[in-house]
Protein backbone atom coordinates (compact mmCIF):
# COMPACT_ATOMS: atom_id res chain seq x y z
CA UNK A 1 0.00 0.00 0.00
CA UNK A 2 1.40 3.28 -1.00
CA UNK A 3 1.67 5.83 1.70
CA UNK A 4 -0.97 8.42 2.02
CA UNK A 5 -0.50 11.50 0.02
CA UNK A 6 -1.15 14.28 2.42
CA UNK A 7 -0.86 17.10 0.12
CA UNK A 8 -2.58 20.27 0.51
CA UNK A 9 -1.92 21.78 3.80
CA UNK A 10 -1.52 25.45 4.45
CA UNK A 11 -1.90 28.20 6.91
CA UNK A 12 -5.17 29.38 8.28
CA UNK A 13 -5.28 32.85 6.91
CA UNK A 14 -8.11 33.55 4.61
CA UNK A 15 -7.80 33.86 0.91
CA UNK A 16 -9.87 36.90 0.39
CA UNK A 17 -10.33 36.93 -3.34
CA UNK A 18 -11.98 33.85 -4.71
CA UNK A 19 -13.30 34.71 -8.08
CA UNK A 20 -16.92 33.93 -7.96
CA UNK A 21 -16.66 30.93 -5.66
CA UNK A 22 -16.99 32.42 -2.25
CA UNK A 23 -19.97 34.24 -0.97
CA UNK A 24 -19.25 37.89 -0.77
CA UNK A 25 -21.32 40.90 0.01
CA UNK A 26 -24.37 41.15 -2.13
CA UNK A 27 -26.37 44.12 -3.15
CA UNK A 28 -29.68 42.36 -3.26
CA UNK A 29 -31.31 44.26 -0.42
CA UNK A 30 -33.22 47.13 -2.01
CA UNK A 31 -33.55 48.87 1.34
CA UNK A 32 -29.83 49.13 1.76
CA UNK A 33 -29.67 52.65 0.45
CA UNK A 34 -26.42 53.29 2.26
CA UNK A 35 -24.85 50.93 -0.16
CA UNK A 36 -26.05 52.77 -3.19
CA UNK A 37 -22.80 54.50 -3.89
CA UNK A 38 -20.64 51.62 -2.75
CA UNK A 39 -22.08 48.91 -4.88
CA UNK A 40 -19.40 47.58 -7.18
CA UNK A 41 -20.19 47.67 -10.82
CA UNK A 42 -19.53 44.60 -12.90
CA UNK A 43 -15.80 44.52 -13.32
CA UNK A 44 -15.44 45.64 -16.89
CA UNK A 45 -11.67 45.50 -16.72
CA UNK A 46 -11.58 41.85 -15.75
CA UNK A 47 -9.89 39.78 -18.43
CA UNK A 48 -12.46 37.04 -18.19
CA UNK A 49 -15.66 38.34 -16.68
CA UNK A 50 -18.04 35.61 -15.80
CA UNK A 51 -21.39 35.54 -14.11
CA UNK A 52 -21.11 35.04 -10.39
CA UNK A 53 -22.31 31.54 -9.64
CA UNK A 54 -24.17 30.76 -6.46
CA UNK A 55 -21.54 30.19 -3.80
CA UNK A 56 -20.65 26.61 -3.00
CA UNK A 57 -21.78 25.70 0.51
CA UNK A 58 -21.05 22.64 2.59
CA UNK A 59 -21.52 21.31 6.10
CA UNK A 60 -18.64 20.27 8.28
CA UNK A 61 -19.71 16.67 7.82
CA UNK A 62 -21.62 15.51 4.76
CA UNK A 63 -23.80 12.47 4.36
CA UNK A 64 -21.08 10.05 3.32
CA UNK A 65 -23.05 9.32 0.15
CA UNK A 66 -22.17 10.58 -3.27
CA UNK A 67 -23.31 11.63 -6.68
CA UNK A 68 -21.13 10.09 -9.37
CA UNK A 69 -20.82 12.19 -12.50
CA UNK A 70 -22.59 10.61 -15.45
CA UNK A 71 -21.15 9.75 -18.83
CA UNK A 72 -17.63 9.13 -20.03
CA UNK A 73 -15.01 11.67 -21.02
CA UNK A 74 -12.76 11.37 -23.98
CA UNK A 75 -9.56 9.44 -23.38
CA UNK A 76 -6.96 11.93 -22.16
CA UNK A 77 -3.42 11.48 -23.41
CA UNK A 78 -1.87 9.99 -26.51
CA UNK A 79 -0.16 6.86 -25.28
CA UNK A 80 0.50 4.69 -22.26
CA UNK A 81 -1.63 2.46 -20.09
CA UNK A 82 -5.22 3.53 -19.62
CA UNK A 83 -6.59 4.23 -16.15
CA UNK A 84 -10.28 4.91 -15.72
CA UNK A 85 -11.62 7.01 -12.90
CA UNK A 86 -14.94 8.09 -11.47
CA UNK A 87 -15.71 11.53 -10.05
CA UNK A 88 -17.93 11.63 -6.96
CA UNK A 89 -19.25 14.61 -5.00
CA UNK A 90 -20.53 14.12 -1.48
CA UNK A 91 -24.16 14.90 -0.79
CA UNK A 92 -24.42 18.02 1.32
CA UNK A 93 -22.06 20.01 -0.86
CA UNK A 94 -24.45 22.41 -2.55
CA UNK A 95 -24.23 24.43 -5.73
CA UNK A 96 -21.46 22.28 -7.15
CA UNK A 97 -22.95 19.54 -9.33
CA UNK A 98 -20.87 16.44 -9.83
CA UNK A 99 -20.81 17.18 -13.56
CA UNK A 100 -19.23 20.57 -12.94
CA UNK A 101 -16.53 19.25 -10.66
CA UNK A 102 -15.94 16.38 -13.08
CA UNK A 103 -15.43 18.79 -15.95
CA UNK A 104 -12.80 20.65 -13.97
CA UNK A 105 -11.00 17.44 -13.07
CA UNK A 106 -10.98 16.27 -16.69
CA UNK A 107 -9.76 19.65 -17.91
CA UNK A 108 -6.87 19.61 -15.45
CA UNK A 109 -5.85 16.01 -16.13
CA UNK A 110 -6.05 16.50 -19.87
CA UNK A 111 -4.10 19.74 -19.88
CA UNK A 112 -0.96 19.81 -22.00
CA UNK A 113 0.94 20.53 -18.77
CA UNK A 114 -0.73 17.69 -16.85
CA UNK A 115 0.16 14.06 -16.20
CA UNK A 116 -1.03 12.82 -19.56
CA UNK A 117 1.58 15.00 -21.27
CA UNK A 118 4.24 12.43 -20.44
CA UNK A 119 2.90 9.89 -22.91
CA UNK A 120 3.13 7.10 -20.36
CA UNK A 121 -0.42 7.17 -19.08
CA UNK A 122 -3.86 7.82 -20.46
CA UNK A 123 -6.83 8.70 -18.30
CA UNK A 124 -10.57 8.53 -18.83
CA UNK A 125 -13.43 9.54 -16.60
CA UNK A 126 -16.26 7.03 -16.57
CA UNK A 127 -19.79 7.17 -15.26
CA UNK A 128 -21.69 5.02 -12.77
CA UNK A 129 -21.69 1.27 -13.36
CA UNK A 130 -18.51 1.25 -15.39
CA UNK A 131 -15.27 -0.44 -14.34
CA UNK A 132 -12.80 2.00 -12.86
CA UNK A 133 -9.32 2.11 -11.37
CA UNK A 134 -9.75 4.99 -8.93
CA UNK A 135 -12.21 7.61 -7.77
CA UNK A 136 -11.72 11.35 -7.38
CA UNK A 137 -13.91 12.41 -4.45
CA UNK A 138 -14.91 15.92 -3.45
CA UNK A 139 -15.83 15.72 0.21
CA UNK A 140 -16.58 17.71 3.34
CA UNK A 141 -13.80 18.32 5.87
CA UNK A 142 -14.91 15.59 8.31
CA UNK A 143 -15.47 13.01 5.59
CA UNK A 144 -11.99 13.79 4.32
CA UNK A 145 -10.62 12.26 7.52
CA UNK A 146 -12.76 9.14 7.09
CA UNK A 147 -11.70 8.48 3.50
CA UNK A 148 -8.07 9.35 4.11
CA UNK A 149 -7.98 7.09 7.13
CA UNK A 150 -5.98 9.50 9.21
CA UNK A 151 -6.16 11.29 12.48
CA UNK A 152 -7.85 14.65 12.74
CA UNK A 153 -6.94 16.87 9.83
CA UNK A 154 -9.95 18.32 8.01
CA UNK A 155 -7.72 20.72 6.11
CA UNK A 156 -5.68 18.89 3.51
CA UNK A 157 -6.59 16.52 0.72
CA UNK A 158 -5.06 13.09 0.22
CA UNK A 159 -4.73 9.93 -1.79
CA UNK A 160 -5.49 6.68 -0.06
CA UNK A 161 -5.30 3.60 -2.24
CA UNK A 162 -7.76 4.07 -5.06
CA UNK A 163 -9.35 7.11 -3.46
CA UNK A 164 -8.18 10.56 -4.48
CA UNK A 165 -9.81 12.74 -1.84
CA UNK A 166 -10.20 16.47 -2.43
CA UNK A 167 -11.35 18.54 0.52
CA UNK A 168 -14.11 20.92 -0.58
CA UNK A 169 -12.84 23.47 1.90
CA UNK A 170 -9.57 23.75 -0.04
CA UNK A 171 -11.34 23.51 -3.41
CA UNK A 172 -13.44 26.54 -2.54
CA UNK A 173 -10.99 28.56 -0.45
CA UNK A 174 -7.57 27.40 -1.67
CA UNK A 175 -4.58 28.37 0.48
CA UNK A 176 -2.81 31.68 1.10
CA UNK A 177 0.28 30.55 -0.79
CA UNK A 178 -1.59 30.74 -4.07
CA UNK A 179 -2.39 34.39 -3.42
CA UNK A 180 -5.92 34.30 -4.70
CA UNK A 181 -5.12 32.13 -7.71
CA UNK A 182 -7.96 29.71 -7.14
CA UNK A 183 -7.66 28.13 -10.58
CA UNK A 184 -3.96 27.52 -10.07
CA UNK A 185 -4.52 25.97 -6.70
CA UNK A 186 -7.16 23.63 -8.08
CA UNK A 187 -4.76 22.60 -10.83
CA UNK A 188 -2.21 21.87 -8.16
CA UNK A 189 -4.61 19.93 -5.94
CA UNK A 190 -5.78 17.56 -8.65
CA UNK A 191 -2.32 17.15 -10.17
CA UNK A 192 -0.72 16.45 -6.80
CA UNK A 193 -3.22 13.92 -5.51
CA UNK A 194 -3.65 12.09 -8.80
CA UNK A 195 0.14 12.15 -9.01
CA UNK A 196 0.19 10.03 -5.87
CA UNK A 197 -2.22 7.58 -7.45
CA UNK A 198 0.11 7.36 -10.42
CA UNK A 199 2.95 6.38 -8.11
CA UNK A 200 4.70 9.67 -7.41
CA UNK A 201 5.91 10.50 -3.92
CA UNK A 202 6.60 13.85 -2.33
CA UNK A 203 9.31 16.15 -3.58
CA UNK A 204 11.08 19.14 -2.11
CA UNK A 205 11.56 22.67 -3.33
CA UNK A 206 14.68 22.45 -5.52
CA UNK A 207 15.96 25.91 -4.72
CA UNK A 208 15.00 29.35 -3.51
CA UNK A 209 12.95 31.25 -6.03
CA UNK A 210 12.40 28.27 -8.27
CA UNK A 211 8.97 26.93 -9.21
CA UNK A 212 7.57 24.35 -6.84
CA UNK A 213 7.26 20.81 -8.22
CA UNK A 214 3.69 19.55 -8.34
CA UNK A 215 4.63 16.83 -5.86
CA UNK A 216 5.81 19.37 -3.30
CA UNK A 217 3.30 19.73 -0.47
CA UNK A 218 2.35 23.22 -1.56
CA UNK A 219 -0.63 23.40 0.75
CA UNK A 220 1.80 23.30 3.65
CA UNK A 221 3.93 26.13 2.36
CA UNK A 222 6.27 26.81 -0.50
CA UNK A 223 9.62 26.56 1.33
CA UNK A 224 11.25 29.21 -0.83
CA UNK A 225 9.71 28.11 -4.11
CA UNK A 226 6.99 29.84 -6.06
CA UNK A 227 3.54 28.32 -6.52
CA UNK A 228 3.44 26.04 -9.56
CA UNK A 229 0.75 23.45 -10.21
CA UNK A 230 1.94 21.28 -13.08
CA UNK A 231 4.05 18.16 -13.58
CA UNK A 232 4.93 19.19 -17.16
CA UNK A 233 4.86 22.99 -16.98
CA UNK A 234 6.70 23.46 -20.27
CA UNK A 235 5.88 20.13 -21.80
CA UNK A 236 8.85 18.66 -19.99
CA UNK A 237 8.78 16.85 -16.65
CA UNK A 238 9.63 19.15 -13.79
CA UNK A 239 10.46 17.54 -10.45
CA UNK A 240 12.35 18.18 -7.25
CA UNK A 241 14.42 15.98 -4.97
CA UNK A 242 12.51 13.27 -3.13
CA UNK A 243 11.48 14.16 0.38
CA UNK A 244 8.69 15.71 2.33
CA UNK A 245 7.97 18.44 4.80
CA UNK A 246 6.31 17.96 8.18
CA UNK A 247 2.54 17.84 8.06
CA UNK A 248 1.41 20.72 10.24
CA UNK A 249 -2.28 21.27 9.83
CA UNK A 250 -4.07 24.34 11.15
CA UNK A 251 -6.62 23.29 13.72
CA UNK A 252 -8.70 26.44 13.99
CA UNK A 253 -12.16 25.47 12.69
CA UNK A 254 -12.15 28.62 10.57
CA UNK A 255 -9.33 27.10 8.57
CA UNK A 256 -11.32 24.11 7.39
CA UNK A 257 -14.91 25.12 7.85
CA UNK A 258 -15.29 28.58 6.51
CA UNK A 259 -18.82 29.66 5.94
CA UNK A 260 -18.16 33.00 4.31
Ligand SMILES: [Zn+2]
Nearest residue numbers: 005006007202
Ligand atom coordinates in the same frame (compact mmCIF):
# COMPACT_ATOMS: atom_id res chain seq x y z
ZN1 LIG B 1 0.95 14.61 -1.14
